[in-house]
Amino acid sequence: NNDSNESASTSTDSSVQGESGKEEVVSSDPIKVGVLASLTGALESYGKQTKNGFELGLEYATEGTMEVEGRKIEVVWEDTETKPEVAVQKATKLLEDDAVDFLVGSSSSGDTLAVLPLAEEYEKIMIVEPAVADSITGSEFNPYIFRTARNSSQDAYAAAAAIAGEGVKIATFAPDYSFGLDGVSAFKTAAEKLGAEIVLEEYADPAATDFTSNLQKIIEAKPDFLFVVWAGANSPWNQIADLKLQEKGIKISTGAPDIIALQFMEPLIGMEGFTVYHHTLPNNDVNDWLVKEHKARFNGEVPDLFTPGGFSAAVAIVEALKKSGGDADGNALIPLMEGMSFETPKGTMTFRKEDHQALQPMYSIKLEKVAEFDYPIPVLIRELSPEETEPPIMN
Amino acid sequence: MNDILKLGQVETYISQYHILQGISFEAKVGAVSVLLGRNGAGKTTTLRTIMGLTPAAKGSVVFDGKDISKMAPYEIANHGIGYVPENQGIFAELTVEENMRVAIRKETESVMQKQDYILELFPDLKKFWKKHGGNLSGGQKQMLAMARAFVNDSKLLLIDEPSKGLAPIVIEKVMEAITEMKKHTSILLVEQNFMMASRIGDTYTLIDDGRTVQSGTMEMLIEDEQLKRKYLGIG
Amino acid sequence: MIKQPSILSKTNLFYALVVGVMIVLPIAMDSRTLTILLTQFCIFAILAMSYDILLGYTGIISFGHAMFFGVGAYSTAIMLSDFGPTLGSFMASIVVGIVLSSLISIVSGALTLRLKNHFYAMFTLAISGLFLVVAEKWRTVTKGNDGFTFRAPEFFRERLYFYLFVLICLVIVFILLKRFVSSPFGKVLVAIRENEQRTRSLGFKTLGYKIIASVVAGAVASLAGSLYAVSLRFVNTSVMTMDITLDALMMTIIGGVGTLIGPIIGAGVIEFAQHYLSGLARDYPIFERWIIFFGILYILAVIFFPRGIVGTVYMKYQEWRVKRGRKSATLKFVEEKE
Amino acid sequence: MELIISLTINGLATGMLIFLLAAGLTLIFGLMDVLNFAHGGLFVWGAYTGVFAYAWSESFVVGIIAAILTGLVLGFVTEKLIITPVYGNHVQQILITLGFMLVLQEMIKVVFGPNGVPVKVPPYLAGSWEIGELTIIKYRVFIIVVGFALFGILQFILKRTKVGLIVRAGVMNKEMTQALGINIKRVFLLVFMCGAALAALGGMLMAPYSGIVYAEMGMEYAILGFIVVVIGGMGSFQGSLMAAILVGLAGSFMAYYVPFLSVAVNMILMAIVLIFRPQGLFSVAKG
Amino acid sequence: MEPILKTTNLSIKFGEHKAVDGVNFEMPAKHFKSIIGPNGAGKTTFFNLISGELEPTEGDVFLKGASLKKKSSVERTRLGVGRSFQITNVFPNLTVLENVRLAVQSKRKVRFDMFRHFLQYKNITAEAEQILQQVLLTDKMHQVANQLSHGEKRKLEIGMLLALDTEILLLDEPTAGMSLEEVPAILEVIRSIKERGDKTILLIEHKMDMIIDLSDSIMVLFNGTLLADGTPKEIMDNETVQQAYLGGLAYE
Numbered sequence A: 001n002n003d004s005n006e007s008a009s010t011s012t013d014s015s016v017q018g019e020s021g022k023e024e025v026v027s028s029d030p031i032k033v034g035v036l037a038s039l040t041g042a043l044e045s046y047g048k049q050t051k052n053g054f055e056l057g058l059e060y061a062t063e064g065t066m067e068v069e070g071r072k073i074e075v076v077w078e079d080t081e082t083k084p085e086v087a088v089q090k091a092t093k094l095l096e097d098d099a100v101d102f103l104v105g106s107s108s109s110g111d112t113l114a115v116l117p118l119a120e121e122y123e124k125i126m127i128v129e130p131a132v133a134d135s136i137t138g139s140e141f142n143p144y145i146f147r148t149a150r151n152s153s154q155d156a157y158a159a160a161a162a163i164a165g166e167g168v169k170i171a172t173f174a175p176d177y178s179f180g181l182d183g184v185s186a187f188k189t190a191a192e193k194l195g196a197e198i199v200l201e202e203y204a205d206p207a208a209t210d211f212t213s214n215l216q217k218i219i220e221a222k223p224d225f226l227f228v229v230w231a232g233a234n235s236p237w238n239q240i241a242d243l244k245l246q247e248k249g250i251k252i253s254t255g256a257p258d259i260i261a262l263q264f265m266e267p268l269i270g271m272e273g274f275t276v277y278h279h280t281l282p283n284n285d286v287n288d289w290l291v292k293e294h295k296a297r298f299n300g301e302v303p304d305l306f307t308p309g310g311f312s313a314a315v316a317i318v319e320a321l322k323k324s325g326g327d328a329d330g331n332a333l334i335p336l337m338e339g340m341s342f343e344t345p346k347g348t349m350t351f352r353k354e355d356h357q358a359l360q361p362m363y364s365i366k367l368e369k370v371a372e373f374d375y376p377i378p379v380l381i382r383e384l385s386p387e388e389t390e391p392p393i394m395n
Numbered sequence B: 001m002n003d004i005l006k007l008g009q010v011e012t013y014i015s016q017y018h019i020l021q022g023i024s025f026e027a028k029v030g031a032v033s034v035l036l037g038r039n040g041a042g043k044t045t046t047l048r049t050i051m052g053l054t055p056a057a058k059g060s061v062v063f064d065g066k067d068i069s070k071m072a073p074y075e076i077a078n079h080g081i082g083y084v085p086e087n088q089g090i091f092a093e094l095t096v097e098e099n100m101r102v103a104i105r106k107e108t109e110s111v112m113q114k115q116d117y118i119l120e121l122f123p124d125l126k127k128f129w130k131k132h133g134g135n136l137s138g139g140q141k142q143m144l145a146m147a148r149a150f151v152n153d154s155k156l157l158l159i160d161e162p163s164k165g166l167a168p169i170v171i172e173k174v175m176e177a178i179t180e181m182k183k184h185t186s187i188l189l190v191e192q193n194f195m196m197a198s199r200i201g202d203t204y205t206l207i208d209d210g211r212t213v214q215s216g217t218m219e220m221l222i223e224d225e226q227l228k229r230k231y232l233g234i235g
Numbered sequence C: 001m002i003k004q005p006s007i008l009s010k011t012n013l014f015y016a017l018v019v020g021v022m023i024v025l026p027i028a029m030d031s032r033t034l035t036i037l038l039t040q041f042c043i044f045a046i047l048a049m050s051y052d053i054l055l056g057y058t059g060i061i062s063f064g065h066a067m068f069f070g071v072g073a074y075s076t077a078i079m080l081s082d083f084g085p086t087l088g089s090f091m092a093s094i095v096v097g098i099v100l101s102s103l104i105s106i107v108s109g110a111l112t113l114r115l116k117n118h119f120y121a122m123f124t125l126a127i128s129g130l131f132l133v134v135a136e137k138w139r140t141v142t143k144g145n146d147g148f149t150f151r152a153p154e155f156f157r158e159r160l161y162f163y164l165f166v167l168i169c170l171v172i173v174f175i176l177l178k179r180f181v182s183s184p185f186g187k188v189l190v191a192i193r194e195n196e197q198r199t200r201s202l203g204f205k206t207l208g209y210k211i212i213a214s215v216v217a218g219a220v221a222s223l224a225g226s227l228y229a230v231s232l233r234f235v236n237t238s239v240m241t242m243d244i245t246l247d248a249l250m251m252t253i254i255g256g257v258g259t260l261i262g263p264i265i266g267a268g269v270i271e272f273a274q275h276y277l278s279g280l281a282r283d284y285p286i287f288e289r290w291i292i293f294f295g296i297l298y299i300l301a302v303i304f305f306p307r308g309i310v311g312t313v314y315m316k317y318q319e320w321r322v323k324r325g326r327k328s329a330t331l332k333f334v335e336e337k338e
Numbered sequence D: 001m002e003l004i005i006s007l008t009i010n011g012l013a014t015g016m017l018i019f020l021l022a023a024g025l026t027l028i029f030g031l032m033d034v035l036n037f038a039h040g041g042l043f044v045w046g047a048y049t050g051v052f053a054y055a056w057s058e059s060f061v062v063g064i065i066a067a068i069l070t071g072l073v074l075g076f077v078t079e080k081l082i083i084t085p086v087y088g089n090h091v092q093q094i095l096i097t098l099g100f101m102l103v104l105q106e107m108i109k110v111v112f113g114p115n116g117v118p119v120k121v122p123p124y125l126a127g128s129w130e131i132g133e134l135t136i137i138k139y140r141v142f143i144i145v146v147g148f149a150l151f152g153i154l155q156f157i158l159k160r161t162k163v164g165l166i167v168r169a170g171v172m173n174k175e176m177t178q179a180l181g182i183n184i185k186r187v188f189l190l191v192f193m194c195g196a197a198l199a200a201l202g203g204m205l206m207a208p209y210s211g212i213v214y215a216e217m218g219m220e221y222a223i224l225g226f227i228v229v230v231i232g233g234m235g236s237f238q239g240s241l242m243a244a245i246l247v248g249l250a251g252s253f254m255a256y257y258v259p260f261l262s263v264a265v266n267m268i269l270m271a272i273v274l275i276f277r278p279q280g281l282f283s284v285a286k287g
Numbered sequence E: 001m002e003p004i005l006k007t008t009n010l011s012i013k014f015g016e017h018k019a020v021d022g023v024n025f026e027m028p029a030k031h032f033k034s035i036i037g038p039n040g041a042g043k044t045t046f047f048n049l050i051s052g053e054l055e056p057t058e059g060d061v062f063l064k065g066a067s068l069k070k071k072s073s074v075e076r077t078r079l080g081v082g083r084s085f086q087i088t089n090v091f092p093n094l095t096v097l098e099n100v101r102l103a104v105q106s107k108r109k110v111r112f113d114m115f116r117h118f119l120q121y122k123n124i125t126a127e128a129e130q131i132l133q134q135v136l137l138t139d140k141m142h143q144v145a146n147q148l149s150h151g152e153k154r155k156l157e158i159g160m161l162l163a164l165d166t167e168i169l170l171l172d173e174p175t176a177g178m179s180l181e182e183v184p185a186i187l188e189v190i191r192s193i194k195e196r197g198d199k200t201i202l203l204i205e206h207k208m209d210m211i212i213d214l215s216d217s218i219m220v221l222f223n224g225t226l227l228a229d230g231t232p233k234e235i236m237d238n239e240t241v242q243q244a245y246l247g248g249l250a251y252e
């Protein structure tokens, strides 16, 4: 029944709040948050995760009252359809017609980048979640942008931490477009810093079905590790298994993705890599609450890769508002949020002052078959501290 | 009853245009009936209406005792009507052979014999058996269109301007063929070539402006100078 | 005799009225959302009109129209971010986009416009696919799939001004293209659509005509792309994808090919239907799968408006006139179409 | 040498897979001249129903049968509701089939859920053989065999019956074929259903190969199908087969030797063929 | 006098089949020549070679002494070789008037004028209407061409050729399928063109009475070769022609 929450995360009686707000210096009107996500199309499942997470996060951070400093919080959802022009349309609608105080979003880097200038134009805080492109907090950065999602570089550092070391030979394999190329280049920097040697960079047509040629080359390069950056439906895992890379002494490493994608990674059981989140990994109260509530609310489903992200975005907003005493003015919030730390299902996150990227824990993991799950799950090797995966400042 | 085909007050629309506004005539078994009329009179439309290609809105088309006015074209064809359209309707990218194969309903002994007979009649077709229909000369296309209609055993043949574009010597052959056909088939002919029409026609029907003007035996028409002058511009 | 075209014809007055409403509406409603929606609509209307020159008037199906749109969008985005967000560099970028598009049209047209139907369509698909790859790979300039943001010229920061500018572009493009298609040149294009071989034997060099048509279409599409980039202040490879071509195609067909006004209406229908339907999804969870309704809209459009909205309305109107027995029906029809 | 063999086998398998995708389009687009953008939808529906039947019955064969049945039924519905009104009109075909494609694709999400579904290769086809340095994936060999078998059957049917001829004649001049006593509507319906069934079968065979089915897979592969049909020459199975193999091999070798171009290989191939041999490699029209 | 049109050893092969085989022919300007021959003799192909629709495998066509070898059909039309088609070949979805107007437009030099409304070219429309009058199609002027009956399309075909107003007219069976009543009217049109005396006309026909009536000379093609060329009388008396073409049927 996740739909019933739509745009009505505030179920508490509004008249009461109206009155209680009267004494406040700042307005007692509700605070509005506009969330942009891909609610249809190929990235639909990401959008839904963000949505569920965000709603739970609000509830958690407001302790169920759905209000902060006496102001009610209202959420308006918009579907970007993973099209930049729609994202801009919808964002403008949120900023203009709904007069939202915060933007949150979105599921694709393209949509997010297209919306960034609007945040600046309207001087509203935008929490980026879960888009990963480095340029969001890098070359395209503006001061109204805060990102709770991890960025590509953080992924890369986490990945490097998992496998790179002095003299380790690594080959990379990635889809031939921004996501893959950025991922590999960030990984390369991180891995080389740790003394590893990148022996081969292979890229494949993201729409391809046959990866054997690329894998053939990788086999010939005889690396110790193959680091794979992948996203999208047709994955190379089966072919990696079929060509027996692991038997040939090439260890595979990659990021453990969302649960749906994990289902396809059976062939990779045993691989060591990293992940952003899996509900079994973080050991803290927030996560416990999230898992419990999520299960209770969504027929026993557990939170997925981007659920804590949505959750964190909500927490960040509420915490910022608490600091400002309910003032949602963007310019007033920026200094308060810079350097702000807040508790999320992934532990403590901190918005770095320089580029507003949230530094956050990541996880070194090993993919294993565990009895109670029907898909391989990432098992914690070591939690990587926020500092360990701190990416360079690029804005 | 010896009418193979009988049209009763047939009216046909093409989109919103009222083209046929009352066509009635009979075609006798074993006879050659000829439709005459100036350009745009509605002769072709009449044949197309019989074939079910532009179905009649009103009136009856009775073929061999059955009303076929509501049937689909292929059913009508399968009831035994063969059709040579005025634009020949050759399948341009099929070879002559393939054109014939599409036309032949069942490859029985007798049909194959008939095909041989027809190919003797039009040796050009045999010569260009493997050629694409679209590459034939105008007259050869006309021959192919006729061959396609002749090859099956039909009870009635509708032929739209067979002499068009044919050399005089071939017209002779076609007339021969039609006379031969007449032995087992009835024929409804649209023909501008009055010489040919009058030589092989048994009865005529005059159409003008989508209406039947007059019908009768060919002899009567040949006699009737006035009628000829008025509707056919000859005499 | 056929009436001479007059500036004060009923149709033109009607158009003027519509433009008037389009100017007043966003000001009166004071809604930026509406302004943005209308801006998008105008941009896609321009794109769809350019497509109509190919599909509706010359009878060429192209699956690569997005490449011109993309060239325009990237020219503008790159120049605005490299040479500063001034009106000057914006205008220059439009010119650059148009010149590039024209060059591309000429080269690809000369290579393959002799091909028929699907073959040309598939060739354009290939070429635009290659352009997409270039946009993806030339990351120093395009930033690849992620794309980049840039600043719009000062004057266009006020979205209403930008909207008015786009609207003016739409009107000008419409008038110019209308002139173009009803000129003798345009008549030859229609002849090519109807029967190319015959057009040639009347003494028209059809290849030249087709290339010019595709140059015009490409240039206008590039203009649309430039405007699009400024409206988003962002560009990424999505401007080059098949989706854009398909949008243009759908808008043209829904509105009615070969009518020029049709594509504008088609753009309106699609933009607003999309906006409205996805809005419904937010308010009523059963509309979560609103795309189904969107698809059904296309299907119904074909069934009820087989010649597109404008084309079918014209046809029905004509039939109605004939039924009323007016002799002048066809004459009227011809005149109005022209 | 091993390398060449291995690249060839993989290219061949990919080619065969593409042929399986394109076979249905060879009938519908190549022969019947219908620009069917909903083809990808038929493909996905085949894949999904097949995969679900396979999972439910634990028999791959049952999955294949389910996919084919789905294809036939959907083909019937599609032809009757969507295609019949628009034969011969490419412009309308594009619009209506794209609309239908959206419906099919979204309906997948309604019926089977929005997420991708994992598919396993049946155990008897799983794994690979190793011959020296050479690794041969079993399922690929299976695909190659099925591809050739299907090609043989289709070729046989088309050559031995008048169906191909009648369809081509019907496309050229529908009225005339009717006047020759052929119920062309029914012929078109049957051929379309076969095309749809082939699409569905292609989807089902594709599923274990890529290990996943997802709603958006249709459109991607349909475009590839169109490319192959055009390169091969409209309406010729032989052409589609050769073109598919060409595309497969080119992809395989390019990815190895000229990786920079591998993203663009299909497009380049098609552009070259269209410039130098516009009617396609094996055109039926030009004997 | 230089012949206006000349062919030397003009030949074309389709595969093994020689459709036109070494035809040497010439004709003076303002002459009226008819071509007869059995079906498939190569008459239309001969026209196609002259008008540039097909390329000869051998030989050449000369217009006023200049070789046409390198000229496309478009250029030949502009140089003054106009033709009508045996299989009706019009613009199906344009009105009759527009069909003719396109032809008139081609003759005038307004082809690349892109931004003037075509209705402003009143004289083009006027001329088109006048031509439609000549070919008896005035009352069908605003009808779409594919709504015409076959005979009417033939008339339109001639109208378009007249509108092109080329020096040489190639007429391929202009009256095939035309009704008895209307053949004379079209004949009149052709005759009046002939009598104006500024056109060179080549006519393919099977209607012998008409040919004999109009032609200055007749040439006979047979199996792609030039069988005979001479005055109508000579041709009619030629034994071979009798046998190969006319059969027992002389003419009416």
Ligand SMILES: Nc1ncnc2c1ncn2[C@@H]1O[C@H](COP(=O)(O)OP(=O)(O)OP(=O)(O)O)[C@@H](O)[C@H]1O
Binding pocket: B014, B015, B017, B019, B037, B038, B039, B040, B041, B042, B043, B044, B045, B046, B086, E146, E147, E148, E149, E150, E151, E152, E177, E178, E179
């Ligand atoms: N598709 C159509 N739409 C509108 N009118 C049409 C259509 N087809 C034919 N007509 C009109 O119907 C009338 C009759 O046409 P039809 O073809 O039957 O004439 P016809 O007697 O065969 O003439 P012809 O001797 O020239 O072949 C003509 O006036 C023609 O203009």
Ligand SMILES: Nc1ncnc2c1ncn2[C@@H]1O[C@H](COP(=O)(O)OP(=O)(O)OP(=O)(O)O)[C@@H](O)[C@H]1O
Binding pocket: B128, B131, B135, B136, B137, B138, B139, B140, B165, B167, E014, E019, E037, E038, E039, E040, E041, E042, E043, E044, E045, E046, E086
């Ligand atoms: N494009 C082509 N390809 C192959 N053969 C052709 C082609 N065009 C014509 N032919 C053949 O060349 C021969 C001459 O054809 P052409 O059309 O010139 O005959 P024609 O004299 O005009 O006959 P008709 O009086 O029947 O129109 C015919 O046998 C025809 O089949």
Ligand SMILES: [Mg+2]
Binding pocket: B043, B044, B045, B086, B160, E149, E150, E151
């Ligand atoms: Mg007729």
Ligand SMILES: [Mg+2]
Binding pocket: B137, B138, B139, E043, E044, E045, E086
């Ligand atoms: Mg001829």
